[in-house]
Amino acid sequence: MSRSTSATGGITIPEEYQYWLSKESLWGWLFLLPTLAALALISVVPILRGIALSFYEYGGLEEDVFIGLENYARVFALPDFWVVMKNTFVWSFTAVVLMAMVGLGFAILLNRDFKGRSIATTLLLLPWTIPFIAVALNWTLLFNYELGMFNGLLEVFGIQGVAWLGRSRYALFSVTMAYVWRNFPFFMITFLAAMKGIPQDLYEAAKVDGSTRLDLFRHITLPFLQPIGIVTTLLMSLWTLNHFTLVFVMTSGGPGNSSMVLPVYIYRQAFIQNNFGVAAAIAVVMLVIMLGYGMVYLRLYEDEVGGK
Amino acid sequence: MSRIQFDSVTKRYEADILAVDNFNLDIHDGEFLTLVGPSGSGKSTLLRMLAGLEEITEGEIRIGDTPVNRLPPRKRDIAMVFQNYALYPHLSVRDNMAFGLKRSTDLPAEEINERVREAAELMGIEELLDQKPKHLSGGQRQRVATGRAIVRDPAVFLFDEPLSNLDAKLRKHMRTELQRLQQTFETTTIYVTHDQEEAMTMSDRIAILDTGTLQQVGSPREVYNRPKNTFVAQFIGSPSMNMFVSKLDRSGDRPRFVGDIDLPISERQAESIAARSDADQFLLGVRPEHIHVHETSVEESVRAFVDIIEPLGSNDLLYFELESNIDVTSVIGNSIDIGEDEQGDEEEYKVFIEPESIPQRYENSDDPVYLTFDTEYVHVFDPETGENLSLDQRSTPEAQTESATGAGD
Numbered sequence: 276m277s278r279s280t281s282a283t284g285g286i287t288i289p290e291e292y293q294y295w296l297s298k299e300s301l302w303g304w305l306f307l308l309p310t311l312a313a314l315a316l317i318s319v320v321p322i323l324r325g326i327a328l329s330f331y332e333y334g335g336l337e338e339d340v341f342i343g344l345e346n347y348a349r350v351f352a353l354p355d356f357w358v359v360m361k362n363t364f365v366w367s368f369t370a371v372v373l374m375a376m377v378g379l380g381f382a383i384l385l386n387r388d389f390k391g392r393s394i395a396t397t398l399l400l401l402p403w404t405i406p407f408i409a410v411a412l413n414w415t416l417l418f419n420y421e422l423g424m425f426n427g428l429l430e431v432f433g434i435q436g437v438a439w440l441g442r443s444r445y446a447l448f449s450v451t452m453a454y455v456w457r458n459f460p461f462f463m464i465t466f467l468a469a470m471k472g473i474p475q476d477l478y479e480a481a482k483v484d485g486s487t488r489l490d491l492f493r494h495i496t497l498p499f500l501q502p503i504g505i506v507t508t509l510l511m512s513l514w515t516l517n518h519f520t521l522v523f524v525m526t527s528g529g530p531g532n533s534s535m536v537l538p539v540y541i542y543r544q545a546f547i548q549n550n551f552g553v554a555a556a557i558a559v560v561m562l563v564i565m566l567g568y569g570m571v572y573l574r575l576y577e578d579e580v581g582g583k
Numbered sequence: 584m585s586r587i588q589f590d591s592v593t594k595r596y597e598a599d600i601l602a603v604d605n606f607n608l609d610i611h612d613g614e615f616l617t618l619v620g621p622s623g624s625g626k627s628t629l630l631r632m633l634a635g636l637e638e639i640t641e642g643e644i645r646i647g648d649t650p651v652n653r654l655p656p657r658k659r660d661i662a663m664v665f666q667n668y669a670l671y672p673h674l675s676v677r678d679n680m681a682f683g684l685k686r687s688t689d690l691p692a693e694e695i696n697e698r699v700r701e702a703a704e705l706m707g708i709e710e711l712l713d714q715k716p717k718h719l720s721g722g723q724r725q726r727v728a729t730g731r732a733i734v735r736d737p738a739v740f741l742f743d744e745p746l747s748n749l750d751a752k753l754r755k756h757m758r759t760e761l762q763r764l765q766q767t768f769e770t771t772t773i774y775v776t777h778d779q780e781e782a783m784t785m786s787d788r789i790a791i792l793d794t795g796t797l798q799q800v801g802s803p804r805e806v807y808n809r810p811k812n813t814f815v816a817q818f819i820g821s822p823s824m825n826m827f828v829s830k831l832d833r834s835g836d837r838p839r840f841v842g843d844i845d846l847p848i849s850e851r852q853a854e855s856i857a858a859r860s861d862a863d864q865f866l867l868g869v870r871p872e873h874i875h876v877h878e879t880s881v882e883e884s885v886r887a888f889v890d891i892i893e894p895l896g897s898n899d900l901l902y903f904e905l906e907s908n909i910d911v912t913s914v915i916g917n918s919i920d921i922g923e924d925e926q927g928d929e930e931e932y933k934v935f936i937e938p939e940s941i942p943q944r945y946e947n948s949d950d951p952v953y954l955t956f957d958t959e960y961v962h963v964f965d966p967e968t969g970e971n972l973s974l975d976q977r978s979t980p981e982a983q984t985e986s987a988t989g990a991g992d
Contacts, residue, residue: 486686
């Protein structure tokens with residue numbers, strides 16, 4: 276049996292590796308090459324360069340100096356850093372929870388039969404198609420102290436307006452609102468799709484079994500939304516942790532550090548304060564956090580969606 | 584008391600699709616009633632209206648003495664078994680079965696557990712209680728679905744084609760089991776199926792529906808032996824009833840049918856048929872067991888040619904052709920439904936014979952065989968209305984009350 280080996284010009288190659296050297300496989304790699312090269316250039320190389328940089332004192336035009344874990348020690352000693360970490364988690368947690376709730380609410384409404392449902396669906400999806408930069412500018416206007424809609428509304432009720440983006444108490448919350456408005460349709464549409472997939476006879480069986488409307492929601496709808504809900508929540512958390520544009524344009528992390536989140540903080544450390552080594556170290560810390568999320572995500576995805 | 588009354592019940596979808604048309608039926612307490620009919624006959628719609636899953640367009644449904652038109656399903660004290668079982672996939676078998684009790688009663692947890700255990704024991708699924716539905720086979724799922732219904736001890740059981748997803752052998756087994764359960768509980772049961780055999784074997788009474796209209800209600804024997812019209816005649820019984828076309832000839836000394844098959848009939852019958860219909864030709868319906876096959880010509884026999892002989896075990900089924908015959912569809916009125924049997928082969932004539940009583944060499948040969956008919960079992964149908972003219976008109980209501988009392992015991 277030629278199961279394990281076959282001789283090619285004197286060298287024996289185990290059968291399981293032979294495919295890798297076959298013409299078909301090589302052609303395949305050839306086709307992949309341009310994409311892989313591009314990916315390596317714009318993604319893998321900067322990541323590796325960033326990780327390396329975190330161990331060096333950045334020298335600018337001079338030679339970089341290796342300083343071991345010094346950058347990390349500096350990062351953890353920065354009082355700002357811990358404030359920013361807290362902000363980042365508060366912001367991503369609040370935003371994701373709000374988006375999930377708003378998304379679920381609209382999904383429930385859109386899952387009913389009513390006239391103009393498809394128009395409503397389209398309108399509700401619209402925010403998701405708007406570029407973040409446009410969202411940021413519009414919401415900055417809405418939050419404007421003098422001209423903004425929110426203060427205008429408050430005025431109607433005789434309440435003194437607020438400097439939404441200019442007060443540390445409200446800044447992060449205001450950015451969160453804009454972010455939730457832009458991204459809730461993602462939850463809405465995944466929840467809606469999951470709801471459409473629930474077999475109707477389960478609702479009928481549950482109705483005959485004595486369920487009220489609330490029972491139907493709690494015992495049929497929710498359990499069916501759970502797997503996709505968990506996965507979407509994790510994915511969205513990852514994207515939110517990563518998010519830069521809205522915070523940068525609307526507040527730049529201010530006033531003070533009150534709305535500062537990690538991506539903006541890294542940017543400031545690197546390009547405003549020229550602490551490239553420190554910025555790289557923070558970026559590595561962030562990378563580790565994201566990898567953690569990513570691993571949980573992959574695990575859950577296999578269990579809940581890809582799984583049996 | 585949980586008798587069920589359908590009072591002029593009509594269901595219309597979007598104003599113009601008539602699914603159920605003026606349906607009246609009184610189902611007795613503890614009765615096992617089957618709604619049978621082809622797809623689109625309205626049988627499932629009726630069941631779903633009773634369950635509260637469809638609105639009733641017109642008329643009234645009463646469970647016990649309570650009109651339920653406006654009651655939500657959970658207030659109707661019913662349990663239903665669905666065709667696809669509708670088990671809650673995220674819950675264990677135990678929780679599936681306890682679901683209804685938790686929602687509809689205030690029973691303490693131990694009591695619920697105990698009742699679930701009892702029902703599981705009865706269905707033979709105790710060892711599955713901690714499994715999720717996806718790990719169960721079709722037969723096991725069916726048992727869980729049935730167990731989920733009986734654990735509630737409702738006033739009415741509703742079954743919507745509960746066995747149609749099982750293989751033939753399991754289906755027969757579950758049929759007996761469901762019947763036994765119903766006899767144990769004596770709970771009023773409405774069972775929907777398109778399978779006339781299921782209907783025949785399980786029910787106290789059968790209600791046959793076609794295109795939203797009730798065709799006949801009666802005991803299995805009654806609908807089999809005394810079908811009211813061509814639809815019932817052909818739908819009930821497998822293989823289905825043979826239909827021949829013949830003219831009533833009253834010119835000779837004795838009246839007789841002449842055509843596809845020739846038959847003498849009594850003067851009194853001829854009189855009654857002529858009085859009830861002025862049709863020129865009639866449909867003669869004869870079940871396969873009421874025809875006899877002979878190798879030699881006998882008195883009043885009809886020549887026929889053997890197509891094929893199918894051995895069925897206890898008897899054989901002989902398919903035959905006549906020397907000439909008139910196409911049934913060419914004489915019937917437009918509104919008449921000739922129910923097809925499951926195979927849809929209504930064109931073929933069939934007769935049951937003793938195994939090997941007719942030699943195989945007759946298959947596809949030019950040698951004729953000779954048929955005689957049990958004239959007392961020949962049904963005469965009006966081709967325009969489909970009505971069975973040979974039924975004694977007086978006896979129909981009698982037979983119904985008879986079967987109704989029979990159903991109670």
